Amino acid sequence: MNNSVIDKLAAYVQSLDTAPTFNCATESAIEQAERDLGFSIPPLLRACYLQIANGGFGPGYGLVGVAGGYKSDYGDLVETFRVAKEGAEYNGGEWRTGLLPFCEFGCNIFSCVDCNDEKNAVWTSEECEVWPQTYDLSKFFDLWIEGVDVLGYDSVEKETREIINPFTGKKAIISRRKRR
Numbered sequence: 001m002n003n004s005v006i007d008k009l010a011a012y013v014q015s016l017d018t019a020p021t022f023n024c025a026t027e028s029a030i031e032q033a034e035r036d037l038g039f040s041i042p043p044l045l046r047a048c049y050l051q052i053a054n055g056g057f058g059p060g061y062g063l064v065g066v067a068g069g070y071k072s073d074y075g076d077l078v079e080t081f082r083v084a085k086e087g088a089e090y091n092g093g094e095w096r097t098g099l100l101p102f103c104e105f106g107c108n109i110f111s112c113v114d115c116n117d118e119k120n121a122v123w124t125s126e127e128c129e130v131w132p133q134t135y136d137l138s139k140f141f142d143l144w145i146e147g148v149d150v151l152g153y154d155s156v157e158k159e160t161r162e163i164i165n166p167f168t169g170k171k172a173i174i175s176r177r178k179r180r
Contacts, residue, residue: 005138005141005142006044006047006052008145009052009141009145010051012145013052013053013057016057020056020062021053021056022054022056022065022068023053024050024051024052024053024054025049025050025054025065025066025068025069027050029054029066029067029068029069030046030049030066032066032067033066033067033076033077036078037077037081039098039100039115041077041100042113042115042120042137044138044141045063045100045102045113045120045137048063049063049065049069053069053070054066054069054070055070056069056070058103058144059103059105059150059151060103060104060106060111060151061104061105061106062103063102063103064076064077064080064101064102064103064104065077066078072104072110073104073106073108077102080110081100081101084099084101084110084112084125087127087128088128091128093128093129095130096114096123096130097116098115099112099113099114099115099123099125100112100113100114100115101125103140107126108125108126108127108128109124109126110124110125111123111124111151112125113137119136120138121133121136122135122137122139122150124151133150133153134153135153160173160174161173161174
């Protein structure tokens with residue numbers, strides 16, 4: 001892992017008006033999370049937890065922390081992974097092995113990192129349906145620092161159509177995300 005990436009990310013996080021409120025994670029908390037998950041957390045994400053904060057910073061609602069850190073609507077990192085896996089199975093699918101939901105956006109939308117891919121490809125999960133992004137974990141953080149919408153970056157288009165508003169009777173344009 002390149003230390004300049006973590007240094008740049010740490011400097012950016014510290015420059016924000018809303019600095020993280022969680023202390024850094026301990027090595028033992030990360031190791032316990034990895035044992036519970038059954039796979040290793042990517043080095044860059046691990047460095048974020050150890051050197052910046054145990055979650056609570058990043059795009060959307062922020063990175064989900066390991067035990068003792070920021071919790072998503074579903075809990076810490078391990079609990080969030082388990083809920084995603086159970087949700088996919090409940091919906092008749094299968095959660096990819098090593099796909100870790102690490103950043104929460106609300107409404108059951110997460111950025112996930114493929115921990116079995118040495119490039120640490122990022123995926124988006126919405127309602128436990130997943131699709132790949134065109135960037136890796138390092139680029140995810142670069143996009144965030146640059147102010148780019150990481151969810152909308154190169155993976156979705158807007159689909160618009162005209163409707164008649166049932167309440168006003170007037171024409172309206174609506175849009176929704178369309179996956180590629």
